[in-house]
Amino acid sequence: MRDYVIGLDLGGTNIRAAAITPEGKILNRVKIFTEVAQGRERVVANILKVIDAIKQGLRDFTLSAVGLGLPGIIFFDKGIVAQSPNLPDWIDFNVRERVKRGLDIPFYIDNDANLAAIGEGWIGAGKDFNSFCMLTLGTGVGGGIILNRDIWRGDYGMAGELGHITVYPDGHPCNCGNRGCLEQYASATGIVRMAREEFRVLGSEFKAKTEIYKIENITADSLYQLAKKGNKISLELFEKMGRVLGIGIADLVNILNVELFILGGGVADAWDYFIKFTMDEIKKRTYRITGEGVKVLKAKLGDDAGIFGAGYMAMGKTGKGIGKGKIV
Ligand SMILES: [Zn+2]
Structure with missing residues (x-):
């Protein structure tokens, strides 16, 4: 059997x-x-x-x-x-x-x-790589670190909390107790929050440009649909999200010198609107020899x-x- x-x-x-x-x-x-x-x-x-x-x-x-x-x-x-x-x-x-x-x-x-x-290391986007980090950009930002073909769990089993890397020292408060965590900017929840902040600041200008008239109608999907149509407010939000993600990844490159980062989760679908800013920040914030070799790939297994x-x-x-x- x-x-x-x-x-x-x-x-x-x-x-x-x-x-x-x-x-x-x-x-x-x-x-x-x-x-x-x-x-x-x-x-x-x-x-x-x-x-x-x-x-x-x-x-x-x-x-x-x-x-x-x-x-x-x-x-x-x-x-x-x-x-x-x-x-x-x-x-x-x-x-x-x-x-x-x-x-x-x-x-x-x-x-x-x-x-x-x-899973991605076994039969997905990481299967041909020795070491990589995976970030899942969903409701929150999850992370996993594979080093020499093995998961790195850390001394207390809590390694890979990549969503809680600080990207803004005085940024938005996070459920973990810190402020300015990557999760607050690169998750679906984070992007929606940033958009709602813009709604409050821009008021009628936001409504006119996005045709979203109620703050509660701002969702990650509505922003993605707007980005597809070339909406400037939405594109700027994905640029910010991409740059913040790049800052987080650059830190990981400097610490680990792994060559591959895999991005999964629903927010990764907006790839075309954030990835060039992510790559730009990685290159800006790492040594040339490590940064130029970095690959960022979409997860394969969904x-x-x-x-x-x-x-x-x-x-x-x-x-x-x-x-x-x-x-x-
Ligand atoms: Zn946090």
Whole structure:
């Protein structure tokens, strides 16, 4: 019988899962509602339900391990969620121990951005690179650092919080307690906030130029659509976002001298409107020899990066399949 693993992505709205072979082929997929409002036990029951649904559909295969990714502060070694923005009642929750009560195979959890980096390193945009950083530009900015084909977790398991690099010393306050974090300018939330600030400052001029008449109608997508039409206000916002991102990446280039940065998440779709400013800042703020070699690529796996990474982590930890916890 052939082995497979399950990679799960635990979001605030949906649990998405896929059965994955050691070669990176998806055998089947399941998606159900997370039901966060029903409490922690319901979410755990739903995780087990998803695993069971996949198993039922693959009776000729053997499930060897399960990996789960979710946003937040995760203690990978212990399987504990310290806190997660999507799951307010998961505080210092040992999800591995809890899930293992209903599951008799290895089960691992990690931060979703770390897993997205692992997924992209396995079969995505980073597969031919020795070291790289991944930034997911979504509601927030997540990060993952791959060094010598292995994820860098840091001494406390909290490395790769690239969204919280300071880009403006006195900038906008961030949920992490700092001010002026990259996340406050390069995430969907950050871009919308910057646009709303412009709305307040420019007033009727903003309304006339964008045809957005209510502040609450400013969304990341509405700004993206405006940029596509050549709207100056929107293009300037994406320029600012791109430059701030470039400042963050330049810092990483100077610290790590990695040659590749992979950008994922919904905001990366606005690529054409920010990337040249990002590259400009990287070149301006790094040594010529390191800066000129830097490549910035779009993520290849889209929403599936975390699922592939979760599956790959599970394979490595069991010693089955390839990798043994490293990307090879
Ligand atoms: Zn922060």
